[in-house]
Amino acid sequence: MITVENLVKKFGPKAAVNDVSFTVQRGEVLGFLGPNGAGKSTTMRMITGYMPPTSGRVTIGGHDVVEDSIAAKRLVGYLPESAPSYPDMTVEGFLSWTAEMRGLMGNARIDAIRRVSGLCFLDGVLQQSVDTLSKGYRHRTCLAQALIHDPDVLILDEPTDGLDPNQKHEVRQLIKNMGKNKVIVFSTHILEEVEACCSRAIIIDRGQIVANGTPDELKARSDFSGTVTLRVHGVAGETVRTKLSNVAAAGKVTVAGDAAYVNARVFPRNRAISGELANAVARVVASEGWSFDELHTEEGRLDDVFRSITMPDTAKSGA
Amino acid sequence: MNDSLRHVRTIAKRELGGYFNSPVAYVFIVIFLLLNGFFTFKLGYYFERGQASLAEPFFSWHPWLYLFLVPAVGMRLWAEERRSGTLELLLTMPIEPWQAILAKFLASWIFLGIALVLTFPIVITTGYLGSPDYKAIFSQYLGSFLLAGTYLAVTEMMSATTRNQIIAFIISVVVCFGLILCGWEPVTKLMAGWAPESLVDLVKSLSTWHHYAAFQNGGPFLRDALYFVSVIGFSLFSTSVVLRGVRGS
Known part of the structure; x- marks a missing residue:
């Protein structure tokens, strides 16, 4: 469903993403891990077609995101890192607008708004304007926007950031449930999230993929695995x-x-x-x-693996 | 094509709603009308002239009024999207960037048009006091509307270059002022001292000044309308180039 081939993004001489390749199939939930500044967001921006890659290619459902961007973007729902939305609109107005942008009209639009406001627990705030909402609600408003057209592909940049523990749990359940018949790529730096809902995890560091496997495979790489x-x-x-x-x-x-x-x-x-x-x-x-x-x-702990992979010089000394 | 128009309409509707959802629209319209009244009646000596014409007392002030008011309307167009991160949301929708650029332009232009139409009492007043040439008034309004659109397109481009609305405002005022100045008599005279005549004429023809004046005296000429439309077109195209750069970095 998503194919990423030799993706490179350079900002001046510095490569933020350096030769990243992977594929994700329908039914997979891919967790994107890495320290801050590793290139997670940049990779996601290129997958969604926001940022043109310096070289390499991304296809979604067979559509190249640069050459055939409209067809590719139709398949994707995207939650950007800062979960932006228009503060002067009401939640319902904002969702209605995104539905219209996605080509949903009339009853289909009303149904879609009802569906996502239920999924993202927004029922009580639909008539409030976005700038009066707390951070958690704003975040879920933007998440609802990504789900409005029931997309085949979901790209979620830190979907649980800013949520309280109960909401985090709900969103993880949501991701897990939707992952059964969609493609979901989400980034996080919370490791238990990966164990909770990913079928596969990729660890990216300094623009390159340093590990790619199921959470269990990754955990087995821990020094303490089997002790x-x-x-x-x-x-x-x-x-x-x-x-x-x-x-x-x-x-x-x-x-x-x-x-x-x-x-x-x-x-x-x-x-x-x-x-x-x-x-x-x-x-x-x-x-x-x-x-x-x-x-x-x-069984081994993911954070040990994470640290030993992304900080190779210092991690091994700790226990 | 149908899809494109739908996208343009959807985005434009949101933009226009954005003006009226906040006090910005009302503050702007009130200030615009107050200033128009002040300029027309006080500085323009509307009554003292005793002429049934709007060119001098009313329309001659518009290039200066718009110089500040249009950038104030357009400064947020892209700067705000960049600052708040909604640019990423907007440009990952299944739309072409030009649709968003055009939609934002049209929404703000319609808003300026609404403000301009609300000056209609001055036309009624003139009609009541004398017998004005309504065809001339129409062409003067058209010229004024095109001038506003030109400043707006320049502002939209400047707005895309920064995340800061204030910076967008200041650069836009300076560039629009430049567009007026390069056709202004004292400046062209200064240039004529050292530059060849053809260059002076070229610079003069780039200015809004003479093209606006053509609409004010003697009716519109196709090439003057074409001037405004091409500056708008060029600015919107430049906006798309600027945005491509913004996305790439």
């Missing part, structure tokens, strides 16, 4: 380390803690996640008779 964490009390740290190091499947063992508790982390010898290492550790705990209150296998 077993154990918390025991009443045992000396050194004893714990020695005993656990004797486990066949164990690699490195780190131990931290104070007089009351010892936190041990056992790294697997090979990185496949399985219950095997945890079982082996549990047997040690049982045979030594330690009392413990935590024992689990880490």
